[in-house]
Amino acid sequence: MEKTTSINIEQIPVGPKVKLNGKPAQVVLTDEKIIKDLLPQKFGKKGMLWVGFLLLVCAIGLFAYIRQLKYGLIVTNMRDYASWGIYISNFVFFVAISLVGSLITAVLRLTGVHWSTPLTRIAEIIAVAAITFAAIIIIVDMGRPERFYNLGLYGRLQSPIIWDVVVITTYFFISLILLYIPLLPDMKILLANDPEKKGFFYRIYKFLGSFWKGTLLQFRISKKAINILCITIVPVAFSIHTVTSWLFATTYRPGWDSTNFGAYFISGAFLVGSGGVAVAMYVFRKFYKLENYITDLHFDKMGRIVVMLGMLYLYFNINEYMVPAFKMKKSEEAHLMGLFTGEFAPVFWTAIFGGMILPMIILLFKRGRKPFPMFVAGSMVVVGAWLKRYLIVTPTLLHPFLPMHNVPASYKHYFPSWEEWAIAFGSLAGALLIITIFARIFPIIPIQETITEQHEKNNK
Template structure:
């Protein structure tokens, strides 16, 4: 009986070939990536002049995209580390989803920074001649560290699953089989091996939390260490981290729904998971809303002359539509949806997740660009185009291409590896059954 249940779990959770929908989805993403790549080639050829960035708005949607990617990557540490160390077991089927979101997002965060450079061939100078005093160097160090830790956190729990997948040689095909053998042929399910992986995962779970906090705090310091309206805040680290956990959790809600419906994983990613993840999102949205109130209400109460232009631009001026859209879609509406039990049902939670992610992307744009267009010293004797920023088609194509690229990494990962951990699910099912028998 036990073996039958085990076989069923393995059968359900093994990676599946792309169906018709999956193929269309992949082709669509590849097309978006190709358009983005073409736009980037144009940018390489003609220089950053093809973008809408000028002397004042020197950071545009590339940097907002970078902050968005770094933010969403933090979910890996939340689901895998924070919940694991808190002895929360319901999140087990979501750990791999969270980790692959983290890895793909952090990969594209690194790439989009290179895209933002006018002379990418000089990137190595950052390592050769970087100043230790600069938050940019801290960001480079912490991003590469977080990437490696996330990869390890993805790899260690995958080892027992690789062993299972190697057993399906005919189903895998030649190349996948070679890959599985390369990555995990040495795994023999011995207690000594399990002991080492458990220890390694625990160490990683502890290590990734300060690194994750550092990665987004340092990203916030890229702004906060610069004396500008809207960025001159001591609160920025906490404000960024709370926002990052929110957008990451929103992303997990979307991925949960997509994988559940597409791969028919209703038994493994259940309504209970949506219910609990929904509660997590409500908590994080309230926390982020609290930080937003702090970030905007206090300066608005004082309305210092130097910040007035920037704040009024956000509240009632040029950026007001995006500002209120971001606040309502990233926080208020998702709270209103997910606070009710019905709102935490899969479909409603999926919609709330999309709202969170879309609103959060625009929130990052609002953090980066309006500040640059409201410097302390007035803009004087500059061309009219310097006073406004609107991304060119190349910027949109590259930004959308990078988002498509991140989704492509997740898609291919789910095609190659089980998106819900097989071995851990078997163990948990068995232990649940044992508890029931007792």
């Protein structure tokens, strides 16, 4: 028999008036209640529908990709001028949103912010899922995916693509470990609370975490490891998105030829990541009934962070667009006018207003930082960010230095084919599927840390 008690799971009844966000909480959070509330829950009817829907979207995406493998990239609507399309913008989006893992887990932890504890695992699984699909989508974009191993055989360090491969791989593994280590104490709780002590999940927990006994030494080592990882992940996170921005900024093209690109991309990445966390917080809170753990206070604080990051990103956007527009160099003019008033103007202004300014206005008000408005604002930020990535990638390519000539008319415009849409949405669904399945197997809010913090709060 497994021992069910450990040094940290003591059964101390909590006083009736636990203060959360200045208001008396209605519930008493005992250890049993925390464990009971936060254990992974079976999919309900809605959950099953959701998983089924995601699987369907993934399947359609897979079918489209099989067609692409069979016929070549001709099934896309990318052509010689728009040689990068929504695959690459989707890749940039994934890399961007994955940065939130480092923000919530590492930056806030290192700066001694405690309220973010319940959000760390949400942020970290978003990071892992997004970075996984960033890697997948870049392979999808390759003309010869079966030659991927050439990167190892003939890789040349001078190419920013190799830098990207190196830093993204590093980030993936650090994120994975940063997801795993804080999961160990929870794994012990999961093992202890499995009623049947068998089954697939039980075996997973046992395989991944049975060595965790919860001794003081283990806690000390794990704390140290997490600290080291938090420190290392910050520069790596900055690198992944800086290098991703360099895929564009190391070329001469109007709209990409910018020294600001790294900072511009990172600020945008933190914004979309926080927006994504806001959406995930709302969804998990609603469907897993986590109102006692993800409280209004968390939404309020996250809302403030989103506003701050929105301002930062807006600042970089003004730099990126206003300064070249002030000069209106001949080579930049067609590109900029295409965004401001031309064929990309509807998407451009949707991204600027819908994805940045409007959500910021909503979140500036206290009532706007309540859960549901936060969900709406977060969704706007995420959708706006996806569109923004498209605007960064494709319009520039459609404004080359030399005129577009001696090519079929279809080469001069770009609108993704159904295969591209299917694959792009398939990849988004795939990332959501990873998050969904993770939340089915593991507690999405760290149980052990919640208990520890609750004890600290009671002792005060």
